[in-house]
Amino acid sequence: MVISLFITCYNDALFPQTGQAVVTVLERLGHTVEFRAAQTCCGQMHYNTGYRHDSYTLLRQFLEVFADAEVIVCPSSSCVAMIRDHYPKMAEQLNDPALQARVAAILPRIFEFSELLTDKLGLTDVGAFYPHSVTLHASCHGLRSLHLGSKPADLLKQVKGLTLIELPDADQCCGFGGTFAVKNPDVSAAMLSDKLQCVLGTNAEACAGADNSCLMHIGGALSRQRTGVRTVHLAEILASTEKSS
Amino acid sequence: MSVHVGEAASALPFPEAAKKLVANSQLRRNVRHATNVIRTKRGRVVAEMDDWEQLRDAGKAIKDHTLAHLDEYLLQFEAACTKAGGQVHWARDADEANRIIVDLVKRYGSDEVIKVKTMTSDETRLNVALEAAGITPFETDLADLIVQLGEDKPSHIVVPALHRNRMEIRELFMGKMGLDTLGYQPEDLAAAARNYLRERFLRVKVGISGANYLIAETGSVVVVESEGNGRMCLTLPDVLISIVGVEKVIPRFEDLEVYLQLLPRSATGERMNPYNSIWTGVTPGDGPQAFHIVLLDNGRTKVLADPESRETLDCIRCGACLNACPVYRQTGGHAYGSVYAGPIGAILTPQLQSMEHSQTLPYASSLCGACYEVCPVKINIPEILIHLRTKVVDSGHAPLAERLAMKGAAFAMSKASRLSLAHAFARLGQWPFNDDGKLDNLPGLLAGWTEFRDLDAIPAESFREWWSKR
Numbered sequence: 001m002v003i004s005l006f007i008t009c010y011n012d013a014l015f016p017q018t019g020q021a022v023v024t025v026l027e028r029l030g031h032t033v034e035f036r037a038a039q040t041c042c043g044q045m046h047y048n049t050g051y052r053h054d055s056y057t058l059l060r061q062f063l064e065v066f067a068d069a070e071v072i073v074c075p076s077s078s079c080v081a082m083i084r085d086h087y088p089k090m091a092e093q094l095n096d097p098a099l100q101a102r103v104a105a106i107l108p109r110i111f112e113f114s115e116l117l118t119d120k121l122g123l124t125d126v127g128a129f130y131p132h133s134v135t136l137h138a139s140c141h142g143l144r145s146l147h148l149g150s151k152p153a154d155l156l157k158q159v160k161g162l163t164l165i166e167l168p169d170a171d172q173c174c175g176f177g178g179t180f181a182v183k184n185p186d187v188s189a190a191m192l193s194d195k196l197q198c199v200l201g202t203n204a205e206a207c208a209g210a211d212n213s214c215l216m217h218i219g220g221a222l223s224r225q226r227t228g229v230r231t232v233h234l235a236e237i238l239a240s241t242e243k244s245s
Numbered sequence: 246m247s248v249h250v251g252e253a254a255s256a257l258p259f260p261e262a263a264k265k266l267v268a269n270s271q272l273r274r275n276v277r278h279a280t281n282v283i284r285t286k287r288g289r290v291v292a293e294m295d296d297w298e299q300l301r302d303a304g305k306a307i308k309d310h311t312l313a314h315l316d317e318y319l320l321q322f323e324a325a326c327t328k329a330g331g332q333v334h335w336a337r338d339a340d341e342a343n344r345i346i347v348d349l350v351k352r353y354g355s356d357e358v359i360k361v362k363t364m365t366s367d368e369t370r371l372n373v374a375l376e377a378a379g380i381t382p383f384e385t386d387l388a389d390l391i392v393q394l395g396e397d398k399p400s401h402i403v404v405p406a407l408h409r410n411r412m413e414i415r416e417l418f419m420g421k422m423g424l425d426t427l428g429y430q431p432e433d434l435a436a437a438a439r440n441y442l443r444e445r446f447l448r449v450k451v452g453i454s455g456a457n458y459l460i461a462e463t464g465s466v467v468v469v470e471s472e473g474n475g476r477m478c479l480t481l482p483d484v485l486i487s488i489v490g491v492e493k494v495i496p497r498f499e500d501l502e503v504y505l506q507l508l509p510r511s512a513t514g515e516r517m518n519p520y521n522s523i524w525t526g527v528t529p530g531d532g533p534q535a536f537h538i539v540l541l542d543n544g545r546t547k548v549l550a551d552p553e554s555r556e557t558l559d560c561i562r563c564g565a566c567l568n569a570c571p572v573y574r575q576t577g578g579h580a581y582g583s584v585y586a587g588p589i590g591a592i593l594t595p596q597l598q599s600m601e602h603s604q605t606l607p608y609a610s611s612l613c614g615a616c617y618e619v620c621p622v623k624i625n626i627p628e629i630l631i632h633l634r635t636k637v638v639d640s641g642h643a644p645l646a647e648r649l650a651m652k653g654a655a656f657a658m659s660k661a662s663r664l665s666l667a668h669a670f671a672r673l674g675q676w677p678f679n680d681d682g683k684l685d686n687l688p689g690l691l692a693g694w695t696e697f698r699d700l701d702a703i704p705a706e707s708f709r710e711w712w713s714k715r
Contacts, residue, residue, distance in 0.1 A: 007708050009658060013668050014701070016708035035712045041658040046651060048612060050634030050643065054655035061659070089628075140613035173571045177611025179647075184609065185693025186264040190273075190575040191611070192697065220698030223683065 002032045003116070004069035006062075008076045009041035015212045021239035022075050022113060025126055028241075039065045044082035047090070049179045059090055063102050071120065072110045075235050077142035077211045078178075080112040085145055112142070113235055114151040114210055124154045129242040131161030134232075135204040137195075137218060138170050139211035152210050152234055159237060165202040169194070176217035192221050199229065206232045248338055248544040250368050250598045256582020259605040263580040272408050276400075276577040279407045280568040286514025287565060287619070294510070303503045304622040308559035311495055312549060318461040318494045319540065325464025329526025331536045339369035342541050346371060346453065346486055347378045349537055353484050355380070355451045361478035362386040362470065363455025364402060364562065365488050365541060367584040368597075371453070382453070383445050385474045387438050394421040400578030400586060403512045403564035408577045442474060452482035452533065457561070458504060459494040459538075465525040466538065467501065469508060469518040476520050485533035490541050492549075492558040504561060507621035511563035544597035554629045557592050559622040566616035566626060572609055581606065588616035592629045604642045607633035646690055661709070668707050675703055 003026055007019045023033045043058030062083070066072055074080050084107060091100040117123050136156060142148040156164050175181065175191025195218060199207045207222070209215045212233055219231035256262065266272060291297055311318055323333045336342035350358055358375065360366065360382055372382045372393075384393040391406040392399050395417050399405030406414070415429045418437050427437055454475070458467040466487055468475055479485060495504070509515040527536050549555050567573045567587030578586030583594040583603070591610060595603040607630045610616075616626040637643055657667035678684045684700040686692075694700060 009664070012664075012708045013671070013703060016704055016706060016711055019708040020711060035709070037709060037713070038661050040661055040664050041654075043658075046655060048631055048634070049647075049651065050607075050631070050636075050638035051651045051655070052635045052638075054651060057655065058658055140611070140615075144614035144618055171615070173611045173613035173615070175571070175611060177613065180608065180611040182690050182693050183605075183647075184260050184263065184572075185696060186260065186267050187572055187575050187580075187609075188611070188693075189697040190267045191571050216700075217698065220694070220700055223699040223701075224697065 002034055002070055004034050004036060004066060004072045006039060006042075006066065006072050006074040006079070006110075007035070008074060008079045010216075011075060011212055014216070015233065018075050018212055018233040018235050021233065021235040022073065024239040025117075025128075025235060026073070028239075029121065029123070029126060034069075036065050036069070042079045042082045044079055044086075045178055047082065047086055052090075052093070056090060056094060059087055059103075060099075063099070063106060066106060067102070069109065071116070072106075073113055073116045074110065075113040075210070075233065076213070077112050077139050077146050077148065078213060080110060080115075081141035081145035083107070083110055112146055112148065112210065114148060114155055115146065117155060117238075118151045125158035126155070126238050128159040128238045128240055129161050130159050130237045130240045132206055133163040133165055133204045134206050134208050134237065135165045135167045135199060135202040136170070137167060137174065137199075137207055137209040137214055139209060139214045140173050142210050143171060148210065152208075155234065155238060156208065160242070162237070163204075165204045167202060167207075168198045170198075172198075174214050174218050176214050178213070181217060188217075189221075192217060196221050196225070196227075200227060204229070206230050208232050208234055208237055210234050247340065248547075248598045249370075250543075250594050251370060251584040253583040253594050253598060253603055256603075259580055259582070259609040262582060263576045263609070266576045266580050271410070272577055273575065275408050275410045277574060278410075279404065280574050283404070283514055283564075283568045287511060287568070288514075290510045290514050290516055294506075300503060300507055301621055301623050304507045304561070305556075305559060305624075307495060307500050307503060308561075308622055309556065312492065312555060312558055315491065315494070315549065318496055319491060321461040322459050322464055322494050323540075325462065326459075326466075326526055326538060327464070329464050331464065331526040331538055334537060334539045336539050336541045336543070338543050339541075342369050342488055342539050342543070343371050343374035345539050346488065347374055347380065349484075349486055350375070350380050350451050351378065353451055353535070355449070355484075357381040357383065357449050358451045358453050359383050359385050359445055359449045359478050359482065360389070360453045361455070361468070361475040362389055362405075363453065363488055364399070364584055365455050365490055366453065367399060368543065369488070369541070371488070383442075383449065385442050385446070385478050386470070387435070387472055387474065390438060390442070391417065394418070398579060399584060401564055401567055402562050402585060402587070402589070403567075408579070446474075446477045446481050450482055451484045451486065452478045454479055454485065454487045456487050456489040456493055456538075457508065458501065459489060460498050460501070460523075461494055461496050463498055463525055465498070465523050468522045469505070470520045470522075471513065471515070471518060473520050476522055479522050479524065480532045482533055484535045484537075486537045486539065488539045488541060490543070491545050492560075508561055508563050511561075511565040511619070511621040548593075548596045551596070553632045554592065554596060556624050557589075557596060557629060559624050560589050560593070561622060562589075563621055565619040565621065569615040569619045570610070571613060571615065572611065581609065588626045588630075589624070592626055592633060595633055604637045607631075607637060650690055665707070665709065668703070672703050672705070
């Protein structure tokens with residue numbers, strides 16, 4: 001299968017290793033990964049902060065770039081949620097039936113990374129090895145928008161050597177919320193502090209997740225407080241094998 | 246007409262108010278404990294309902310239908326209520342409502358009133374207007390009594406004194422009620438309140454209430470509550486005046502079936518409210534012999550006019566979104582500067598009153614979606630928050646630094662070649678803040694981030710650069 005990677009803007013710049021891990025996993029499973037260099041951003045930050053007009057441009061650009069892609073994978077639940085939840089509404093706001101049709105046509109072909117593996121490819125065991133104790137942060141968008149449910153955990157449970165420890169209060173937001181963390185730093189930090197207590201309470205070596213934005217937030221505090229606990233994207237765990245780890 | 250919502254117009258911006266509140270460890274502990282108790286109870290009684298999702302759909306459908314025909318149902322209510330001996334008054338804004346009520350109390354020759362939980366009267370600042378006219382209001386809902394005695398403000402739409410714990414309330418009662426000793430068990434506090442209130446219930450001749458529902462076909466008014474103080478307030482005085490927002494009307498008596506299931510389970514985690522009072526006009530020889538109802542607009546028809554956010558008016562004031570909200574759970578209700586706190590307050594207050602006084606409220610959310618998940622009438626609060634943020638930006642109220650950053654980002658994202666260039670600039674720009682691979686003390690918009698968190702330095706190679714070399 002040819003799978004087109006939508007890396008997302010912040011993974012491209014800040015977390016290239018996550019994109020590399022997605023490529024590693026999919027190629028190991030025998031698929032061909034393509035990367036369309038004209039891609040940039042889904043427009044989530046602009047849309048959610050109230051800059052709707054800027055996000056319209058990015059919507060059109062996304063549709064342009066991925067129009068004929070057979071299967072699109074994206075290692076970020078919040079960007080997939082942006083596309084799935086808001087693109088149809090945005091096309092409606094623009095009162096453009098042709099655009100609405102293009103959005104409707106592309107939606108069934110977009111998968112968040114764990115959705116692609118479990119739903120589209122029907123896999124939970126991807127031959128990974130990661131000899132560490134891990135707890136799993138369920139991002140709000142993964143939880144309430146994509147309804148990922150147990151998909152990320154199902155994948156982790158099949159990883160050799162990995163001990164999965166349940167995270168208490170997993171349905172609570174970590175306090176990132178995009179520009180929320182910047183516009184409301186004190187409340188965001190208070191929310192983050194609760195999340196950290198839960199993560200540290202598990203005694204896990206690493207906190208995994210399907211969204212680097214939350215992980216950047218949680219990891220930033222884990223690092224600032226010198227906890228010695230790291231964050232890691234699900235794809236990077238699944239890319240790890242007995243040879244590579 | 247001038248719309249104001251409590252004292253929201255003079256409130257601090259949300260981030261400033263919140264900064265003070267998150268530093269108050271006792272308050273955070275109180276709010277955390279109380280919301281946890283209610284959330285747990287709610288979760289239990291919602292889970293036992295097989296048809297909960299259908300009930301939510303029905304609750305929403307009835308409200309949406311009513312709002313689409315609000316003019317007809319309000320007139321139908323007016324006719325039915327009048328026929329039953331009630332007198333209906335219409336108020337365009339808070340001041341007009343207060344004026345009507347003050348005049349009525351004076352007309353009946355009273356200089357004091359007993360009140361049962363009416364948030365709408367907090368919205369209009371009725372107590373201030375009554376006191377200015379020489380009329381003493383006594384709050385009789387236990388939580389409202391605590392707020393009134395403490396010269397405090399309500400912090401939750403169902404549990405107004407949720408930010409106070411038992412010990413704080415004990416101390417307050419001892420001081421304000423002149424008690425030398427008082428136990429600290431809930432029963433002791435309830436007994437003290439009962440002694441204090443009972444005398445007033447029997448003495449005061451005018452009662453003022455809110456309402457949960459107005460029934461158009463019968464002209465009936467509905468109040469649900471847990472204490473029984475409401476029942477006394479609604480039945481003992483000679484005169485009853487109710488102040489009610491126009492969005493509270495529902496078409497038929499049988500529609501109550503839906504809301505009397507949705508509301509108690511969502512609000513307090515009870516299967517049914519202990520006291521459900523329904524009255525229709527005046528019944529000779531039984532209860533108040535004069536009944537007035539003030540129907541309040543105060544910005545509601547303006548909300549109704551916006552198709553993207555009118556579902557805000559579906560709200561049945563259960564407070565489930567407050568208890569579920571991770572922001573509210575950190576700050577409590579006072580950060581919202583309005584009688585309407587939490588996620589519903591963050592969308593209702595800015596829509597009712599002029600946006601310039603509450604433009605930080607639509608941003609007081611991480612858009613986690615917990616509010617939408619628990620809302621018994623499925624109000625898509627995150628979507629409305631985004632809609633209101635767009636209004637803030639489009640009206641030019643967003644901060645300049647943010648507008649510039651967003652414009653810059655939009656420009657960089659509009660073409661992949663520009664994005665690559667932006668990566669290079671960012672890598673160059675970060676070096677003064679780069680401390681061994683961690684960014685520290687960032688300026689401007691990112692200062693709030695690095696105050697509490699590290700930020701990894703931007704990697705030397707972006708994904709697209711790595712890919713192009715493969």
